[in-house]
Amino acid sequence: MVQSLLDYLHRVANNNSPAVILIELLLFGLVVYWVVDFLEGTRGERLFRGVFVILVLGALVVTPVVYRYPFYRLQYLYKDFLIAGLIVAVAAFQPEIRRGLIRIGQPHLWSHSSQQWSRTIDEIVLAARDLSATKTGAILVLERQVALGEFIETGVRLDAKVTSELLRTIFYRGTCLHDMAVIIRGDRLVAARVQLPLAEPEAVKAVIRTNPQMRDGRELGSRHMAAIGITAGSDAVCVVVSEETGTISVACDGKLDRPLSDTELRSRLLEQVTGPRPNRRAGRARRDKNQA
Numbered sequence: 021m022v023q024s025l026l027d028y029l030h031r032v033a034n035n036n037s038p039a040v041i042l043i044e045l046l047l048f049g050l051v052v053y054w055v056v057d058f059l060e061g062t063r064g065e066r067l068f069r070g071v072f073v074i075l076v077l078g079a080l081v082v083t084p085v086v087y088r089y090p091f092y093r094l095q096y097l098y099k100d101f102l103i104a105g106l107i108v109a110v111a112a113f114q115p116e117i118r119r120g121l122i123r124i125g126q127p128h129l130w131s132h133s134s135q136q137w138s139r140t141i142d143e144i145v146l147a148a149r150d151l152s153a154t155k156t157g158a159i160l161v162l163e164r165q166v167a168l169g170e171f172i173e174t175g176v177r178l179d180a181k182v183t184s185e186l187l188r189t190i191f192y193r194g195t196c197l198h199d200m201a202v203i204i205r206g207d208r209l210v211a212a213r214v215q216l217p218l219a220e221p222e223a224v225k226a227v228i229r230t231n232p233q234m235r236d237g238r239e240l241g242s243r244h245m246a247a248i249g250i251t252a253g254s255d256a257v258c259v260v261v262s263e264e265t266g267t268i269s270v271a272c273d274g275k276l277d278r279p280l281s282d283t284e285l286r287s288r289l290l291e292q293v294t295g296p297r298p299n300r301r302a303g304r305a306r307r308d309k310n311q312a
Contacts, residue, residue, distance in 0.1 A: 071109055078102075140182045140207045141289045147187035148261055148268050149282050157263030158191040159201040159243045161216070162293055166254040172203055175214030182209050191261075201246065201258075219248035219274070227276045240276075247271035257292045259285070 055068060082098050085091060144160060151158045161168065176197060180186060182204055190197045190212050197212040204210070219227075224240065227248060240248075247258035252274030260269040260278075269278035270288050280288060 071105070074105070136207050137293045138290065140204065141286055141293065143182050143184045144187070144204075144259060144289065145282055145286045146184035148259060148285060150184070150188055151191060151261045152266040152268050155263060155266040156188075156191050156193065156261065157241075157243060158187070158259075158261040159216075159247060160187070160259040161201050161203045161214070161247075161250055162257040162259070162289070163203055163205045163210075164255045164257065164293065166256065168203055168250075168254065168256060171214050171216060171250070172211040175200065175203070175211040177211050178209050180209050182207055201243075201250075216246035217249040217253065218242070218245040219252060223248050223252050223274050226274070244269060244271070244276060248274055248276060251275075257289065259289070 052072070078098065078101075082094070085094070140162075144162075148158070148160075161171075186209060187202070189195065190202060192198060199213055201214045201216050202209055202212045203214050224245065227240070241262065241264065243260045243262070247260045247269070248271055250256055251258050251271045255273075258271040260271065261267075262269070267279040268281075268285055269276055270280060270285065270292070271277075272292050277288065
């Protein structure tokens with residue numbers, strides 16, 4: 021088997037110059053990196069890794085054996101397997117493919133991200149102001165570099181443009197989606213009724229220590245706990261409207277800032293979302309550590 025693999029690699033190397041092989045490997049690596057980066061944090065990421073492993077093993081094991089020995093039936097079945105695998109992959113990755121094509125076709129793909137976020141933040145501030153006036157509880161999670169796909173899977177996918185009217189409708193008492201959180205990615209509301217992890221006791225104590233107006237943490241409800249929990253394990257920014265007091269809060273890096281006015285909320289969101297972004301890998305590692 022090893023000799024077959026070496027012979028196969030030797031034939032490939034002889035038929036192509038080292039520069040051509042290097043360029044092809046670099047292009048292939050860039051495509052794989054882009055796909056993994058696009059799928060990071062979603063269920064499709066794990067599926068892609070499994071498909072990639074199968075294809076690599078097939079290229080390193082099956083192909084050299086077919087070239088070395090006259091296994092014609094094996095070669096025929098392997099080609100059919102690749103075609104069937106391609107069809108299955110298209111069906112399995114349908115949501116990710118659709119999201120990628122939509123992202124490519126969106127005009128704001130090439131515009132500055134701060135302009136995109138600025139419009140979204142305006143809609144969030146309008147919704148938060150109205151929800152606060154009516155003391156309607158709400159929790160909005162703004163996804164940044166660390167993908168929140170595993171939490172999105174727990175909710176109801178929407179993929180709708182962010183508007184204050186939509187946000188107020190979702191959190192209106194009695195609607196099917198008013199419980200739990202919504203997740204916002206850019207100018208799209210990707211999911212509602214999303215279940216978030218609650219904060220650890222140590223994180224809650226740290227928030228109480230950094231907020232002198234809090235005495236024993238009784239002001240913090242389940243929404244605040246969830247906001248602290250999701251932001252402590254990722255680089256997301258979370259807006260919370262208290263159902264009891266109507267107070268508006270912003271959570272970031274496991275810290276809670278409250279109470280905030282409309283102007284303060286907009287300023288804080290612009291500062292957190294459009295400012296320098298943290299390292300994506302570091303944020304994901306922090307989230308995995310907290311979940312462990």
